[in-house]
Structures are given as C-alpha cells and as structure tokens.
Amino acid sequence: MKVLEWCKKEIEQLTQKSKTVGLQCIMFAKWIVLAVVVGLLVGAFGSLFGVCMEFATETRFRYAWLIFLLPVVGLIIVALYRSCSITKDGGTDIVIDTIHNSGAVPFRVAPLIFIATVLTHLVGGSAGREGAALQIGGSFGDKIGRVLKLDLMDRKVLIMCGMSAAFSALFGTPMAAAVFAMEVITVGVMYYAAFLPCVVASLVAAHFASEIIGISPESFHIINVPDLNLEMIAVVVLISIIGAGVSSIFCLILHKTSRGLEKLVKNSYIRVAIAGVAIICLTFIVGSRDYNGAGIDVIKRAFLGDVVPYAFLLKMLFTAITLGGGFKGGEIVPTFFVGATLGSAIGIALGVSPSLCAGIGMAVLFCGVTNCPLATLFISFELFNYKAVPYFLLAIAISYVLSGYSGLYGEQKIMYSKYKARYINRNVKDGD
Amino acid sequence: MKVLEWCKKEIEQLTQKSKTVGLQCIMFAKWIVLAVVVGLLVGAFGSLFGVCMEFATETRFRYAWLIFLLPVVGLIIVALYRSCSITKDGGTDIVIDTIHNSGAVPFRVAPLIFIATVLTHLVGGSAGREGAALQIGGSFGDKIGRVLKLDLMDRKVLIMCGMSAAFSALFGTPMAAAVFAMEVITVGVMYYAAFLPCVVASLVAAHFASEIIGISPESFHIINVPDLNLEMIAVVVLISIIGAGVSSIFCLILHKTSRGLEKLVKNSYIRVAIAGVAIICLTFIVGSRDYNGAGIDVIKRAFLGDVVPYAFLLKMLFTAITLGGGFKGGEIVPTFFVGATLGSAIGIALGVSPSLCAGIGMAVLFCGVTNCPLATLFISFELFNYKAVPYFLLAIAISYVLSGYSGLYGEQKIMYSKYKARYINRNVKDGD
Numbered sequence: 001m002k003v004l005e006w007c008k009k010e011i012e013q014l015t016q017k018s019k020t021v022g023l024q025c026i027m028f029a030k031w032i033v034l035a036v037v038v039g040l041l042v043g044a045f046g047s048l049f050g051v052c053m054e055f056a057t058e059t060r061f062r063y064a065w066l067i068f069l070l071p072v073v074g075l076i077i078v079a080l081y082r083s084c085s086i087t088k089d090g091g092t093d094i095v096i097d098t099i100h101n102s103g104a105v106p107f108r109v110a111p112l113i114f115i116a117t118v119l120t121h122l123v124g125g126s127a128g129r130e131g132a133a134l135q136i137g138g139s140f141g142d143k144i145g146r147v148l149k150l151d152l153m154d155r156k157v158l159i160m161c162g163m164s165a166a167f168s169a170l171f172g173t174p175m176a177a178a179v180f181a182m183e184v185i186t187v188g189v190m191y192y193a194a195f196l197p198c199v200v201a202s203l204v205a206a207h208f209a210s211e212i213i214g215i216s217p218e219s220f221h222i223i224n225v226p227d228l229n230l231e232m233i234a235v236v237v238l239i240s241i242i243g244a245g246v247s248s249i250f251c252l253i254l255h256k257t258s259r260g261l262e263k264l265v266k267n268s269y270i271r272v273a274i275a276g277v278a279i280i281c282l283t284f285i286v287g288s289r290d291y292n293g294a295g296i297d298v299i300k301r302a303f304l305g306d307v308v309p310y311a312f313l314l315k316m317l318f319t320a321i322t323l324g325g326g327f328k329g330g331e332i333v334p335t336f337f338v339g340a341t342l343g344s345a346i347g348i349a350l351g352v353s354p355s356l357c358a359g360i361g362m363a364v365l366f367c368g369v370t371n372c373p374l375a376t377l378f379i380s381f382e383l384f385n386y387k388a389v390p391y392f393l394l395a396i397a398i399s400y401v402l403s404g405y406s407g408l409y410g411e412q413k414i415m416y417s418k419y420k421a422r423y424i425n426r427n428v429k430d431g432d
Numbered sequence: 433m434k435v436l437e438w439c440k441k442e443i444e445q446l447t448q449k450s451k452t453v454g455l456q457c458i459m460f461a462k463w464i465v466l467a468v469v470v471g472l473l474v475g476a477f478g479s480l481f482g483v484c485m486e487f488a489t490e491t492r493f494r495y496a497w498l499i500f501l502l503p504v505v506g507l508i509i510v511a512l513y514r515s516c517s518i519t520k521d522g523g524t525d526i527v528i529d530t531i532h533n534s535g536a537v538p539f540r541v542a543p544l545i546f547i548a549t550v551l552t553h554l555v556g557g558s559a560g561r562e563g564a565a566l567q568i569g570g571s572f573g574d575k576i577g578r579v580l581k582l583d584l585m586d587r588k589v590l591i592m593c594g595m596s597a598a599f600s601a602l603f604g605t606p607m608a609a610a611v612f613a614m615e616v617i618t619v620g621v622m623y624y625a626a627f628l629p630c631v632v633a634s635l636v637a638a639h640f641a642s643e644i645i646g647i648s649p650e651s652f653h654i655i656n657v658p659d660l661n662l663e664m665i666a667v668v669v670l671i672s673i674i675g676a677g678v679s680s681i682f683c684l685i686l687h688k689t690s691r692g693l694e695k696l697v698k699n700s701y702i703r704v705a706i707a708g709v710a711i712i713c714l715t716f717i718v719g720s721r722d723y724n725g726a727g728i729d730v731i732k733r734a735f736l737g738d739v740v741p742y743a744f745l746l747k748m749l750f751t752a753i754t755l756g757g758g759f760k761g762g763e764i765v766p767t768f769f770v771g772a773t774l775g776s777a778i779g780i781a782l783g784v785s786p787s788l789c790a791g792i793g794m795a796v797l798f799c800g801v802t803n804c805p806l807a808t809l810f811i812s813f814e815l816f817n818y819k820a821v822p823y824f825l826l827a828i829a830i831s832y833v834l835s836g837y838s839g840l841y842g843e844q845k846i847m848y849s850k851y852k853a854r855y856i857n858r859n860v861k862d863g864d
Contacts, residue, residue: 020836021836024833024834024851025834027833027851028830028833028834031833031851153852153853153854154852154853156853157852157853174825175809175821175825178825187622187624188621188622188623188624189620189621189622189847189848190619190620190621190622190806190848191620191848191853192619192620192805192832192848192850193848193849193850193851193852193853193854194853195805195829195832195833196829196830196832199825199826199829200826200829203822203825203826228635373624373627374611374622374806377607381813381818381821382821386813386818389607389813389814390606390635393606393607393610393631393635394631394632397627397628397631397632398460398628400624400627400628401456401459401460401463401627401628402456402457402460404452404453404456415621416621416622416623416624416625417625418456418624418625419456419459419463419625420585420586420589420625421585421586421588421589421623421625421626422625
C-alpha cells in the first residue's frame with residue numbers, strides 16, 4: 001500500500017511538473033518569436049537610421065557651408081516637435097520612465113527623433129546617435145506590444161528588447177546592447193526576464209545591420225596591452241579618478257546648460273536659434289570642425305594619440321549648447337569622445353600607450369554617466385580589445401564608485417548605495 | 433544683490449558637494465584597503481588549498497589503492513564535523529544565508545571544509561572544489577569584518593569579497609569571480625556596492641595565486657569557432673535545451689539522493705561508510721577512474737572529443753552519492769564535467785566541433801544550476817575563447833529560461849520571474 005501511495009504521489013508530482021515545463025516552453029517560444037520580430041523590425045529601422053546618419057555626416061564633411069543652416073534647422077526641429085505636441089521632450093528619459101511607471105512611449109517619438117537627429121548631424125550640431133536609437137527602439141517595442149494587446153509587464157520587456165535591438169544595429173555590439181537595456185533602467189536590479197528576448201533581438205538586429213544592410217560595426221583598436229604591473233595600475237587609477245570626476249562634471253554641465261538656457265530664453269524658437277548661432281561662432285573661434293557632429297573620426301585619432309589636451313573640454317561645451325539649445329541626438333557618443341580624448345591626453349602626458357588610455361577613458365566615462373558597470377565591461381570587449389580585461393575591470397569599478405549619483409538620465413533609479421550594501425532607491429542626481 | 437545671493441547659493445552648494453565628495457573618497461580608500469587585505473589573505477589560503485588539491489589529485493593517480501580508504505575517510509570527515517558541532521552542514525548555503533539574514537559564517541567552517549575536501553579528493557570521491565573555496569572565502573571575509581568590528585552591511589560586502597577572492601585564486605578567473613559573488617546570492621539584484629571590493633580582491637588573489645604560488649589558471653581551448661549560421665544556431669539551441677533539462681535533473685538528483693540517504697540511514701557514520709563502499713563498487717563496475725575526483729583531465733579530453741556518450745550520467749550518479757553520503761566538496765566542477773561531456777557527445781553525434789560544443793555545454797550547465805547568466809558569460813570568456821561570444825550569449829540566455837527555478841543552492845533567492853517582468857522573490861526549488 002505504501003509503495004502504491006508513493007507511486008501515486010510521484011506521478012502526481014510528475015504531472016504537475018510536466019504542466020509547468022509545458023507552460024515554460026510556451027513562454028520560451030513566445031519570447032523567441034516576439035524577439036525575432038522586434039529584432040527584424042527595429043533592426044531594419046535602426047539600420048536605415050544608421051545609413052542616414054552616415055549620409056548626413058559625409059554630406060556635412062563635403063559641404064562646409066551647411067553649418068550656417070544650424071539656426072534654421074533648429075527652428076525646423078522645434079516646429080516639428082511642437083506640431084506633434086511634444087513641448088517638453090524628456091529624450092531617453094521618456095523610455096526609462098515608461099518602464100518604471102505605467103505610461104507609454106508615444107509612437108511618433110520614433111520618426112521625430114530619427115529626423116531631428118539626422119538634421120542635427122547634417123548641419124554640425126554636437127550630439128550622439130544612441131539616444132535616438134534607444135527612443136526609436138523603445139517606441140517600436142511599446143507599439144508592437146500594444147498592437148498585440150500584451151499586458152504591461154510583457155510590454156516593458158518588449159521596450160527593453162527594442163532598445164537593445166536599435167543599440168545593437170547601430171553599434172554592432174549585441175552583448176553590450178542586451179545587457180545595457182536591462183541594466184540602465186534601475187541600477188542594481190536586473191530584469192532577467194528580458195535577457196533572452198534582448199539577446200535574441202540584439203543578435204538578429206546586429207546580423208541584419210551588418211550582413212544585409214552592410215553597416216560595419218564600430219571598433220577602436222587598442223594595440224600592445226602591457227601586463228598590469230604597479231606602474232600601470234597607477235595609470236589606470238589616475239585616469240579613472242580624473243575620468244569619474246569629468247563624467248560628473250559633464251552631466252552637471254549638460255543639465256545646468258539646459259536649465260539655464262530655458263530660464264534665460266523662454267521662447268524655444270529663439271533659444272534654438274541662439275544655440276545654433278553660438279555653435280557657429282564657437283566653431284570659427286576654435287578653428288576646427290572636430291567638435292561638430294558625432295566625432296567618431298576624432299575618437300579614432302585619439303586612439304592614435306593625435307589629440308589636443310583640451311579637446312574633451314570643448315566637446316563638453318559644444319554638446320551642452322547643442323542639446324541644451326534644443327537640437328536632438330544622444331549623449332553617449334559625445335561621452336565616448338570626451339573619454340577617449342581625455343584618456344589619450346593623459347596617456348601622452350605620461351608616456352603610456354594612448355590607445356590603451358583612450359579605451360580606458362571611454363570605459364570610465366561611459367560607466368560614469370550611465371552607472372552601468374557590467375554593460376560597460378561588455379561594450380569595452382566589443383569595441384576595443386578583450387585582452388585588456390584587467391584594465392577595464394579596475395577602471396570601471398573605480399569609475400562606478402567615484403562618479404557618485406550623477407548620471408545622464410534623471411529618470412534612472414539607483415537601488416542600492418554605491419558605498420554600502422543598503423537599499424536607497426533614489427533617482428540619479430541630474431546636476432541640481 | 434541677486435548676483436550676490438546666487439553666488440552665496442552656489443558656494444554653499446559647492447561646500448556641500450565637496451563634503452560629499454570627501455566622504456566618498458574616504459569610503460573608496462577604505463574599500464580598496466579592505467579588499468587588498470581580503471585578496472591577500474584569502475588569496476594565500478585559497479592558493480594553499482589549490483596546491484593541496486593538486487597534491488591530493490596527483491597522489492590519487494599515483495596510488496590506486498587509496499580508493500579503498502573511502503569509507504574510512506568518510507568516517508573521519510563526519511567525526512571532524514561532529515567534533516566541531518556542525519551536524520547539519522548547509523555547505524555553500526551557509527554563506528548565502530548569512531548574506532540574506534543576519535547570521536554569521538562560523539570561522540571553523542574554513543579549515544573544516546579545507547581538510548574535508550582535500551581528503552575527499554585524495555581517496556577519489558566525486559566532487560568539486562569551488563564550494564570549498566566559496567565557504568573558505570566567505571568565512572574569512574566574515575571573520576575579518578568581525579575583527580574590525582564593521583557593521584552588518586559592510587560585513588556582507590566583505591563576505592562577497594572573500595568569496596570572489598577564493599574563487600579567483602582557484603580558477604584564475606577574476607572577472608567571473610567578482611560578478612559571481614554579486615550575482616549568486618539574489619538573482620535579479622546586484623549588490624554593486626560590492627563591485628569595487630570584489631574586483632580588487634579578485635585581481636589581487638588571482639595575481640597572488642598565479643605569480644607568487646605558481647598555480648596556473650584553468651583554461652579549455654575551443655578551436656575553430658565557425659560563424660553563427662542557421663545550422664549552428666540549431667546546434668546551440670539543441671545543446672541548450674538538452675543541457676537546461678539535464679541541469680534541472682542534476683539538481684534534482686543531488687537533492688533527492690541527499691534527502692533519500694538521510695531518510696534511509698539515520699546514522700551519519702553508517703551513511704558515509706555505505707556511500708564510500710558504493711563509490712568503490714561503482715568504480716570497479718564502470719571499470720574507469722574517470723568519475724572519481726574533480727575530473728579536470730576528463731573535461732580536457734571532452735574538449736578533444738574523447739568521451740563516452742553516457743559519461744555525464746555516470747558523473748551525476750557518482751557526485752550525488754559522494755556529496756549525498758556526507759563527503760565534502762563543491763558541485764561546480766562536476767557541473768562543468770557533466771556539461772562538457774554532454775556537449776562533446778552531442779557535438780560528436782552531429783559532426784560539429786566537440787570543443788565548441790563542450791564549451792557551450794559547460795556554460796549551459798553552469799548557468800542552469802547557478803541561475804547566474806552574467807557570471808556564466810564572463811567565466812566562458814575567461815575559461816574558453818572570447819571569440820565564441822554569440823554562441824555563449826544565445827546558449828546562456830536559453831539555459832537561464834529553460835532551467836526553471838531549480839538550482840544548487842536552496843538559499844538562493846530569485847527576485848523576478850524568468851518569464852515575466854514580475855517580482856516573485858522566491859527561493860530556488862531544491863528538487864522537491
């Protein structure tokens with residue numbers, strides 16, 4: 001009898017277990033299909049964006065006079081956003097906020113940020129492109145979720161999915177893209193439910209962008225990675241400490257400029273026109289076009305050690321005025337620019353490989369402004385050289401701690417103190 | 433007047449800011465010093481453990497008759513634990529539980545698990561060594577925290593620090609070690625306050641182990657990584673699905689055997705003696721010593737495709753009896769063994785590179801039993817070949833989802849559902 005009872009119990013357990021396993025398999029299949037759809041759609045749109053950005057940059061290089069259109073383009077951008085009734089544009093914060101709360105990413109954000117970012121780059125505003133990518137991906141993800149009538153929780157996963165797909169298509173870094181979307185929303189909490197969908201969408205989007213559209217992924221080569229001895233540790237620590245400080249200052253300048261300009265000039269048309277004129281004047285005062293556009297070419301030169309020591313300061317200024325004035329684009333590529341030129345300059349001053357120092361600088365700045373140490377590690381491997389692991393590890397860990405609670409995204413939450421294993425649940429300090 | 437007021441306000445803000453920065457710098461310095469101390473101490477003890485383990489394994493290979501001492505050594509281990517009044521040994525769960533709650537890791541755990549693991553390996557029990565490392569590191573970290581009279585929160589960080597230092601010294605994988613300690617406690621929550629301390633302790637311990645003691649880090653070479661085309665995707669998906677299932681079954685067998693033996697034989701001396709005799713009999717029935725000890729040599733052979741298809745089953749059986757009977761050691765190296773032999777066997781059957789499949793199998797199993805996708809990614813880079821990124825990424829993501837809520841560590845918490853962005857806060861299911 002006892003054996004019979006035991007058998008019955010085991011069979012019941014097995015039935016229960018197989019039901020759970022069946023349910024899990026359905027969920028698995030569902031997310032694979034959704035992720036492939038998001039990966040393809042966002043990959044296509046993201047690739048198109050990438051191609052347009054390349055075109056805008058090339059055109060800007062060819063026709064130097066385009067810079068004089070800055071004020072005009074500024075007016076067009078403001079008018080565009082006004083006509084779509086987005087007067088207070090939160091940028092990437094819109095997407096982050098939607099995942100925290102129960103809002104929605106308006107779908108018109110995608111075409112708007114697409115056009116506005118391409119226009120900004122065409123005339124030489126100083127900005128990045130990943131902010132646009134995150135918004136495009138996020139709004140696509142949300143839209144797909146709404147069309148399929150998914151519940152809020154699944155829609156949040158799809159938003160993250162879209163973010164990573166767009167990021168991945170544009171930068172060719174699927175691993176960093178997947179982890180970044182999970183890590184950036186709430187630092188300290190990992191929405192691992194989004195891991196498989198984000199990975200699949202990222203891989204599909206990266207494949208689509210590189211193999212079908214032919215966008216070549218960015219990469220910056222660190223040459224000759226020496227062993228991490230005491231002398232090199234001192235170099236890493238120095239770059240990390242200075243870089244962490246600069247990342248805080250960069251966030252502060254971005255926010256202060258934006259608020260300051262808003263207070264000084266209430267009318268957003270006049271504001272953007274003034275900012276446009278300011279960028280034109282600055283460009284001619286500086287006597288170089290290095291600080292207009294994204295500046296990927298300058299980052300590449302920084303890896304070769306061909307950089308002036310104050311380049312990072314000028315880039316911060318140009319970007320703050322461009323974005324604070326009302327032009328559109330991301331903050332990440334400028335962050336990379338600041339990190340690479342700062343690192344390279346320190347490397348040259350100390351007589352250490354500028355390519356290694358530029359890579360470390362980029363990692364330090366990226367971690368400092370995004371508060372995402374693991375995504376930073378992954379992006380360092382994908383953009384630079386896996387061999388420099390211990391350098392990145394140390395630099396990123398220091399930057400995470402010393403950059404404090406400042407950050408690019410005011411809606412980003414930091415769950416645990418950076419200095420103690422304590423729950424704090426606070427928003428990133430946006431420079432006030 | 434307005435300008436004066438503004439200046440005053442700004443100066444006040446700056447003073448406040450510099451106070452915060454000063455405090456952050458003190459915290460920074462404190463953690464660097466503590467982490468270096470933990471890294472050196474645990475690195476030294478961990479290296480000594482590594483050397484002893486190597487000695488035990490070599491001696492076992494040299495004197496085949498040592499296997500007949502299994503029951504005697506079993507009795508000694510039980511007597512040792514009894515004499516230190518640890519009757520119900522939670523293994524690695526003790527450390528995880530201490531971080532969740534406010535207990536302490538008894539310091540005698542460190543020497544106990546050290547001796548017991550070395551003895552188990554000397555006579556050919558089937559077990560790993562990282563369980564020992566985690567317990568040694570954890571109890572050292574806790575002890576240092578108590579000696580310095582640190583508060584509970586800081587002690588938790590030091591425990592994680594110790595765990596990563598020991599893991600890193602033993603495996604030579606500082607990056608994975610640092611992230612594993614942060615990720616394994618509560619899946620979905622990252623205690624980033626421990627990031628810098630863990631990174632520094634890991635780097636110091638790894639350096640100490642390899643440069644001063646001369647322990648060479650493990651590595652298994654994946655040769656010829658093909659592009660991830662549709663055919664290879666199918667292979668990865670297949671290995672991941674089978675591997676995720678096997679990882680759940682492995683956890684189930686481990687727990688069921690342990691509980692079953694406890695129920696069947698109440699007396700722990702008799703239990704361990706029976707288990708010892710069982711391992712001896714099994715070894716002679718199988719006619720091979722491949723399933724005794726850690727089996728690193730067999731893992732290496734699996735990478736060359738030299739493996740029998742049922743090797744993973746036998747390893748699960750040997751390990752379940754060894755650990756369930758009361759011998760000591762970790763579960764991770766056996767997990768690697770199961771993954772590598774399973775993957776390799778699938779690779780041979782499909783005519784695909786066995787080294788690539790063995791590596792994927794190891795990653796899938798490790799992620800399946802630990803529920804730590806990011807640490808698995810890092811360990812894959814450090815143990816195998818960074819070039820196989822997309823393979824690992826996909827395999828780990830699938831394994832994370834399909835392995836469900838089973839796991840090695842019953843005290844591990846999973847914060848968010850694996851299938852939805854929903855808070856669940858549940859313990860890992862330990863096979864019941």
